[in-house]
Amino acid sequence: MTQRTKLLLLILFGLLFSISLIAQEVQSFEVNGLKVIFKPNPSNDIVSANMYFKGGVTNLTEKQAGLEAITLDVSSKATKNYPKDKLNAALERMNSQINSSSNDDYSSLSLLCVKQNFDESWKIFADIILNPLFNEEDLNLERDQLISAVKQVNDNPDALLQKEVSHEFYVDHPYSIEVNGTEATLSSFTTDDLKAYHSGMLETSRMLLVVVGNTTLSELKSMVNDAFGSIKKGSYVVKMPPEVETSEPSLKVVYRELPTNYIQGTYSAPERGTDEGYTMLIASSILRDRVFEEVRTKRSLSYAPAAFYRSSFSNYGAIYVTAVNPDTTIKVMINELQKMKDKPISRKELTNKIRQFLTGYYMGNETNQSQANGLAFYELAGIGYKQAAKFIANVNKVTAADIQNAAQKYMKNLQFVLIGNPKELEVSSFMY
Numbered sequence: 001m002t003q004r005t006k007l008l009l010l011i012l013f014g015l016l017f018s019i020s021l022i023a024q025e026v027q028s029f030e031v032n033g034l035k036v037i038f039k040p041n042p043s044n045d046i047v048s049a050n051m052y053f054k055g056g057v058t059n060l061t062e063k064q065a066g067l068e069a070i071t072l073d074v075s076s077k078a079t080k081n082y083p084k085d086k087l088n089a090a091l092e093r094m095n096s097q098i099n100s101s102s103n104d105d106y107s108s109l110s111l112l113c114v115k116q117n118f119d120e121s122w123k124i125f126a127d128i129i130l131n132p133l134f135n136e137e138d139l140n141l142e143r144d145q146l147i148s149a150v151k152q153v154n155d156n157p158d159a160l161l162q163k164e165v166s167h168e169f170y171v172d173h174p175y176s177i178e179v180n181g182t183e184a185t186l187s188s189f190t191t192d193d194l195k196a197y198h199s200g201m202l203e204t205s206r207m208l209l210v211v212v213g214n215t216t217l218s219e220l221k222s223m224v225n226d227a228f229g230s231i232k233k234g235s236y237v238v239k240m241p242p243e244v245e246t247s248e249p250s251l252k253v254v255y256r257e258l259p260t261n262y263i264q265g266t267y268s269a270p271e272r273g274t275d276e277g278y279t280m281l282i283a284s285s286i287l288r289d290r291v292f293e294e295v296r297t298k299r300s301l302s303y304a305p306a307a308f309y310r311s312s313f314s315n316y317g318a319i320y321v322t323a324v325n326p327d328t329t330i331k332v333m334i335n336e337l338q339k340m341k342d343k344p345i346s347r348k349e350l351t352n353k354i355r356q357f358l359t360g361y362y363m364g365n366e367t368n369q370s371q372a373n374g375l376a377f378y379e380l381a382g383i384g385y386k387q388a389a390k391f392i393a394n395v396n397k398v399t400a401a402d403i404q405n406a407a408q409k410y411m412k413n414l415q416f417v418l419i420g421n422p423k424e425l426e427v428s429s430f431m432y
Contacts, residue, residue, distance in 0.1 A: 025039075025040070026038070026039045026375065026385065026386070026388075026389065027039075027217060028385065029217075029221060031204075031221070031224045031225050031228060031229055032204050032225075032228060032229050032230070032231065032233060033204035033205055033233035033234075034204035034207055034208075034209060034224065034228050035208055035209070035379075036209045036210075036211065036220070036221075036224055037208070037209070037210045037211070037375050037376070037379060037385050038210075038211050038212075038217060038220055039210075039211070039212040039213075039371060039372070039375065040213075040214070040215070040216070040217070041212055041213050041214055041368055041371075042214050043214075044213075044214060044368075045114045045115040045116070045214050046112065046113075046114060046115070046213055046214065046367075046368050047111075047112075047113055047114070047115055047118045047211065047212075047213030047214060047215055047368070048110065048111070048112050048211065048212045048213050048367075048368035048369045048371075048372045049110070049111040049118075049122065049125060049209070049210075049211045049213075050108050050109070050110045050111070050209070050210045050211070050369075050372045050373070050376065051108060051109045051110075051125075051129055051207060051208070051209050052106050052107070052108045052207065052208040052209075052210065052376050052380060053068070053072075053106060053107045053108065053201050053206060053207060054106055054206050054207070054208065054236065054238050054380060055105075055106065055206065055236075055238055055239065056068075056102070056103060056104045056105040056106050056107065056174075056179065057104050057105075057174045057175060057177040057179050058174045058238075058239045058240075058241060060177050061177075062177055062185075063185060063188070064177075064185065064197075065177050065178040065179070065180075065181045065182055065185045066146065066178060066179070066180050066181015066182065066185050066186050066189075067181070067185070067189060067193065067194075067197050068102055068107050068179075068197065068201070069100075069102035069107065069146070069179060069180050069181065070139070070142055070143065070146060070181065070186065070189060070194065071194045071197050071198050071201070072100035072101075072102065072107055072108075072109060073100055073142045073146070074132065074134055074135075074138050074139050074142050074194055075100070075109070075128055075129075075132035075134070075194075075198065076098055076099070076100055076109065076128050076132075077132075077133075077135070077138040077142075078132070078133045078135055078138060079124075079127040079128055079130075079131045079132055079133060080127065080131035080132075080133060081123075081127050081131060082124055082127055082128075083133075084135075084138070087124060090120070090124060091121075091124065094113060094114075094117040094120065094121055095113075095114070095117075096111065096112065096113035096114075096117055096121040096124075097110075097111070097112045097113070098110065098111050098112075098121075098124065098125055098128060102179050102180065103179060103312075104174070104175045104179055104241070104312055104313075104314075105241070105312060105313045105380065105381075106376075106380050108376075109125070109128060109129060110369065110372075111125040112368075112369060115213070115214045115215065118213075118215060119223075122223055122227070126227035126228070129202070129227075129228075130202070130227070130228075130231070132198065134191045134194045134195050134198070135191070136191055139189070139190075139191055139194065143186050143187070143189070146180060146181060146186050147183050147186050147187065149180065150178075150180065150181065150182060150183055150186070151183065157256065157258060157262045157419050157420075158262060160254070160256075160262075160419055161262045161263075161264055161417060161419050162264075164252065164254055164417045164419065165264050165266055165318075165415075165417050168250070168252050168266075168415050168417055169244060169246075169266050169316060169415050170244060170314070173241065173242065173244065173314070174239075174241045174314075175241060175312070175314060202231055202232070203231065203232045203233060203234025203236060204228065204231060204232070204233050204234065205233055205234040205235060205236040205237075206234060206236035207228075208376060208379060208380060209224065209228075210372045210373075210375050210376045210379075210385075211372070212368040212369075212371045212372040212375070213368050238380075238382070240313060240382065241312075241313050241314040242314060243268065243271075243314055243315075244268050244314060244316065245268055246267070246268055246413040246415055247413060248413055249412075249413050249414050249415070249416070249430065249431045249432055250414075250415050250416065251416040251417075251418065251427055251430040251431070252416070252417045252418070253417075253418045253419075253422075253425070254417065254418070254419045255420075255421055256419055256420060256421060257421055258419070258420045258421060259324075260322045260323060260324050260420060261322065261323055261324070261326045261418055261419065261420030261421075261422050262322050262418070262419040262420060263320065263321050263322070263323065263326055263329075263330065263416065263417070263418045263419075263420075264318050264319070264320045264416070264417055265318060265319045265320075265330070265333075265414035265415065265416045265430070265432075266316045266317070266318045266414060266415045266416075266417075267316060267317050267318070267410055267411055267412060267413060267414050267415070268315075268316060268317075268410060268413075269309055269310070269315040269316050269317040269410055270315065270406075270410065271313065271315055271381070272309075272311060272315065272377075272381070273377075273378055273381060273383040273387055274383075275394070275397075275402075276406055276409075277315075278391075278394045278395050278397070278398055279398050279402040279403055279405075279406045280309050280317060280406055280410065281309060281357070281395065282350075282353060282354060282357060282395065282398045282403060283309075283340065283403045283406050283407055284307055284308060284309035284317055285353060285356075285357050286340070286345060286349070286350075286353050286403070287307040287319070287336060287337070287340060288306055288307040288308065289353075290336045290339070290340075291305045291306070291307055291319060291321075291332075291333050291336050292305055292306070294332050294333075294335075294336055295321065295329060295332055295333060299332065301321075301323055301325065301328060301329045301332065302321045302322055302323045302329055303322065304320075304321065304322050305319075305320070305321045305329075305333065306319070306320045306321070307319045307320070308320070311377070313381055317410065317411070319333050319337070319414075321333060326418060326420075326422050326425065326429075327422075327424065327425065327426045327429045330416075330429050330430055331429050334414075334429075334432045337407070337411050337432065340403070340404065340407035340411060341404065341407045341408045341411065343404075344400035344401060344403070344404045345400050345403060345404075346400075347400070350398070350399075350400050350403070354395060354396060354398065357395065358392060358395060358396075361391070361392070361395075374388050375388050412432070413432075414430070414432050416430045
């Protein structure tokens, strides 16, 4: 057996293993108004438990920017039953991990541990959710780290570009609120602010628990009931962020002394999990390959051209590039956008792209954590977690006509942001 054959067999085995994980039966139940989604995975000893808090930035005012993120960060440092030293020692001994994250649409606390330590790790996880101490020392430390990260955005052209893109695209929109906060807002928060905000988060109507791993339904039900069976249900209702519609193209230039220019053109895109959303996944992937071929491979205009489709409830697609000659480069990229509209892709290109895309999908869903996040996204977006199981079938349904129609409908009125100091700039080149 040749090395190439062995490699292909290993890849095939890995994909089949991934498919078996994705195909595991997913179940759900409720405890005291808390919806729990459970996907058993007896093929490994890892358990991923994730508590999601609904709403994201729709829960915040401008003065509260970053409050949910820092509340979750500080909550994981010390609790009523697990002071900092005890908590850290226990997690280190078991090699269990508890982390927090926040995005525009929701926040989460996640636990990753081995099956043998699930019971003890769960007790710590639940206590972090229910009984955080919010020490002044922990708040100051997390505040300093977050403020440092916020300041560093201005020194990183790519990070600054994404910040400016968000401000330009999401005007008068909930996403215009900085999910990780600003220097001013982060500096203003007190431990009393965190305690008050946490109290509002702690109602089951605002929470979603997703567990993927090697445990049983009966064990999980008992653990969830013991931990969360007596907290208030509340009456939280998610306020879904509105879609953005752009009526004309635009260009904003942010001048910086840089060796190249950082450019992104953004357009409105459909919600993920819909028929048009699956189409846009494939269309964006094809566009990415085409701009790479034309901009980098054939013309050497840029090392890093790209196209992508954001994963948010209020969504956009984009083309991105770093280029010394922005006019020339953008013209080439826009020409590829127009080709998507003018001519259906070939059957061969579509077939190859779908195969390539699904290979990436399988590989990206190998871990219990990634599967949990996928289930949570569908549920929190209002699509329903059961639709996640139809992902592969829906991708396979995409046709060349679907892609052409989506390109014609969405790939227009691009909102461009350029960060750099171009010697010349033909604004009309960006008006697409």
